[in-house]
Amino acid sequence: MxxxxxxxxxxxxxxxxxxxxxxxxxxxxxxxxxxxxxxxxxxxxxxxxxxxxxxxxxxxxxxxxxxxxxxxxxxxxxxxxxxIQHNLMGLPNQNIEDIKEVYSHPMALLQCKAFFKQYPHIKLVEDKDTAEVARRIQEKNIPGIGAIASVKAAEIFELDILAHSIQTIKHNxxxxxxxxRKNAEVLESEINKASVKFEANHKRGSLATILNVMSDCKLNLTKIQSLPIVETPWKYAFFVDVTFENYLDFKKAKSVIDIMGDDFKVLGEYKNAKI
Amino acid sequence: MxxxxxxxxxxxxxxxxxxxxxxxxxxxxxxxxxxxxxxxxxxxxxxxxxxxxxxxxxxxxxxxxxxxxxxxxxxxxxxxxxxIQHNLMGLPNQNIEDIKEVYSHPMALLQCKAFFKQYPHIKLVEDKDTAEVARRIQEKNIPGIGAIASVKAAEIFELDILAHSIQTIKHNxxxxxxxxRKNAEVLESEINKASVKFEANHKRGSLATILNVMSDCKLNLTKIQSLPIVETPWKYAFFVDVTFENYLDFKKAKSVIDIMGDDFKVLGEYKNAKI
Missing domain, CATH: 3.40.190.10 (Periplasmic binding protein-like II)
Known part of the structure; x- marks a missing residue:
């Protein structure tokens, strides 16, 4: 455990x-x-x-x-x-007009910029973490200052949420x-997803050949990402996620690709959390 | 022109x-x-x-x-x-001991953090741009302040480089x-690379099928990147770069994939700059 x-x-x-x-x-x-x-x-x-x-x-x-x-x-x-949903929060019994400054991580401030355009009286200040600001507001009991963080952070640090989901792009x-460190003892019957890494060169067909093996072994591809290998021109590392119904199919694909591909590595075998 | x-x-x-x-x-x-x-x-x-x-x-x-x-x-x-190489620069006739503060973009400061560990007397301050700090140092003639920017910026703003290539990861x-806005009139004989986007579902083989067409048409893959399409579960957009020797081969692949793939789009056809 x-x-x-x-x-x-x-x-x-x-x-x-x-x-x-x-x-x-x-x-x-x-x-x-x-x-x-x-x-x-x-x-x-x-x-x-x-x-x-x-x-x-x-x-x-x-x-x-x-x-x-x-x-x-x-x-x-x-x-x-x-x-990921960003929420504006502060000490209880304040409204948004009481908030003079909002401290948060630069990325969170950027993602919520459009929302704050409606509130020009609020000064945005960069800080090192999102939830950490929420903790500081509670610990030091600071009125007039807002944090941008999760609903969970508002609960933990007993802050009131003044505006929900204030990020510009609603779905993130x-x-x-x-x-x-080590492979967990996940039951084979529970494994239906895997993340693998392999290398291949840019010559035509080398990636397609490996994907064909995966397809022949009934694996569905859910993600693929190539990364150039800096030291070796024209050679690429591919990070691929696959899902499958039967672990034996993945085992078979592994043994075939292991022979074909350079530096084939299983980064993990686990249960698919996406329904 | x-x-x-x-x-x-x-x-x-x-x-x-x-x-x-x-x-x-x-x-x-x-x-x-x-x-x-x-x-x-x-x-x-x-x-x-x-x-x-x-x-x-x-x-x-x-x-x-x-x-x-x-x-x-x-x-x-x-x-x-x-x-990309980051260099520490300041007004002429100073050495690194004269620099008390360095202003730069958070990402540049992060990439050069290891270098500044040797100089604990230098305070690192976040700023909005790299080259813009170099310009400010020249315009306001500020001694004691350093910028992190390109060799070109040092030339333009007549600053001295106090340390070359100070980023931790040397090759970037x-x-x-x-x-x-519009497709340029690049000569077909000069085109040997293209960037395309298409959509495919996660069902086994749908991506491999398209890559097989590319391979049959003698295209070499130099980059692939899948992105989930947020509104449509299990459907993915693929951004792919290919190189080829003969533009007619790419034209042929285009016409085949256009029939097979959903939403096939050519983002550009151009001359490969990577030798």
Whole structure:
């Protein structure tokens, strides 16, 4: 059983929400300010699992996190999807006219810029984290200051939400993965998704050949991403996610591609969380 | 002939360098602070071409820029590669011990963090642009302050480079594209690369089938990127770059895929800049 996981951000952050929704038991978290620190906490055995955002529907893949998983040989043991919604919050019994300044992460401020155009009296100030500002408002009991964070953060830090879903693009689904140092003992009967990495050159057909094997083995492709391999011109690494009904089909594909492809690596075999 | 192009950033920025290297004649630039503004300048006919970074070897694709090109039906008419190198610069006749503060874009500060660990006396301050700080140092004649920018910016603003290539990851190749409102009249004999977009579902083989056509038509794949289509579960958009020797081969592939694939769109046909 997992009791402690490393997350990016603090309590009330989206990574924290994933940690509470994914595991069947409550888990403690190690709050990390960078993804490098998240991986560090895992490999130095401060915890037995870590949570990392891998892609979102606005910005696409978070390539550096793929690189971290690949470099440190981590194993993806599960995935979780969250629809990211930003909310404006402050100390109770205030209304939006009382808020003079809003502190948040530059990315959150950017995503909510259109909303704040209606409130020119509010000054936007960059800060290092979203949920951390919510915590500070509560701890130091600061009126007149707003935070942009999750509903969960408002609950934890007992703040009132003054406006819901204030981000410009309303739908921002983010995919998180749960990673471990070693492959978890997921039951084969429960595995219906896998993430793999392989290399191939740009010569015509080399990728198509591998995808044909996957197709012949009844695998459905849900994501593909090529990355040039900097040291080797015209050679590419492909990160591919596939789903399947029968684990034996994936096993068969693995053994065939292993022979054909260079540097074929399974980054994880797990249960598909997307219905 | 192109006389004016929209760029992201100011004179001395990497987009500006591309504008001077790509065109055979000198061009004026419209300095834009966001990519939305770059596209806006192009579609409102303030200029006849714009330059946009599309991907780099550290962070991968810049998805929002693909989305802008797709949404506004822009045409890629050329590409250019640049190896991004950050340099520390200040007013002449100072050494690194004289620099008390360095102002730059958060991303540049992040990429050069390891370098500044050796100089704990330097305070790092976030600013909105890299080259713009170099310009300010010259215009206001400010000693003791450093900028992080290109060699070109140091030349333009007559600053001395105190340290070359200070970014942690030494190799950061960035691919820029030149876009226009309409398809340029590139000579067919000069076209040996194309960027296309098509949609396909996750059912096994649908992507492999299209890649097989490309392979049969002698196209080499140099990039592939899937993006979920938010409104349609299990349907994906694929952005693919291909190179070829004979334009007729690409024409043939186009006509076949047009029949097979949904929403097949050519984002641009141009000359491959990667030797």
């Amino acid at each position: 997992i009791n402690k996981v490393a997350i990016q951000g603090v309590i009330g952050s989206f990574h924290h929400i994933v940690s509470q929704e994914f595991f069947s038991n409550p888990v403690d978290v190690i709050e990390c300010m960078t993804f490098d620190r998240v991986v560090d906490a895992l490999i130095t055995k401060e915890c037995d699992a870590a949570i990392m955002a891998l892609e979102n529907s606005i910005a696409g893949s978070i390539i550096p996190n793929y690189a971290l998983i690949d470099k440190y040989g981590l194993h993806i043991v599960g995935e979780h999807y969250l629809d 689904e983010t995919r998180f993965v749960i990673v471990k | 192109i006389n004016k192009v929209a760029i992201q950033g100011v004179i001395g920025s990497f987009h500006h360098i591309v504008s001077q290297e790509f065109f055979s004649n000198p061009v004026d630039v419209i300095e834009c602070m966001t990519f939305d503004r770059v596209v806006d300048a192009l579609i409102t006919k303030e200029c006849d071409a714009a330059i946009m970074a599309l991907e780099n070897s550290i962070a991968g694709s810049i998805i929002p820029n693909y989305a802008l090109i797709d949404k506004y039906g822009l045409h890629i008419v050329g590409e250019h590669y640049l190896d 190749e960035t691919r820029f594209v030149i876009v226009k």
